[in-house]
Amino acid sequence: MRASSLGATPLSQAGLDAIPQRAVLEISHFYHAMRGTFAAELGKRAAALVHFRRAESLATLQAEREFIAWRIEEYEGNEKG
Numbered sequence: 001m002r003a004s005s006l007g008a009t010p011l012s013q014a015g016l017d018a019i020p021q022r023a024v025l026e027i028s029h030f031y032h033a034m035r036g037t038f039a040a041e042l043g044k045r046a047a048a049l050v051h052f053r054r055a056e057s058l059a060t061l062q063a064e065r066e067f068i069a070w071r072i073e074e075y076e077g078n079e080k081g
Contacts, residue, residue, distance in 0.1 A: 029064065
C-alpha cells in the first residue's frame with residue numbers, strides 16, 4: 001500500500017494526503033489506525049486520538065483492540081504530560 005510505505009518515512013503528511021477520502025473507508029479500523037499513526041507522527045495528538053478511538057470501536061479482534069487501546073493510552077499520556 002503506497003500510503004503505508006510513505007508513512008514509514010518522515011513523509012507522514014504525504015502519507016495522510018495519499019489516503020483517499022472515501023466513505024467506504026470510514027468503516028475500516030485499518031483506515032483509522034493508519035490516519036491516527038500519521039497524525040501522531042505529525043504531532044497532531046488530538047487528531048490521532050480521534051482516529052485511534054474510532055479504530056478501536058471498529059476492530060473485531062481482541063488483539064487489535066488491545067493494541068489500539070495501548071496506542072490511545074500512549075497518546076493520552078503524552079497529552080497530559
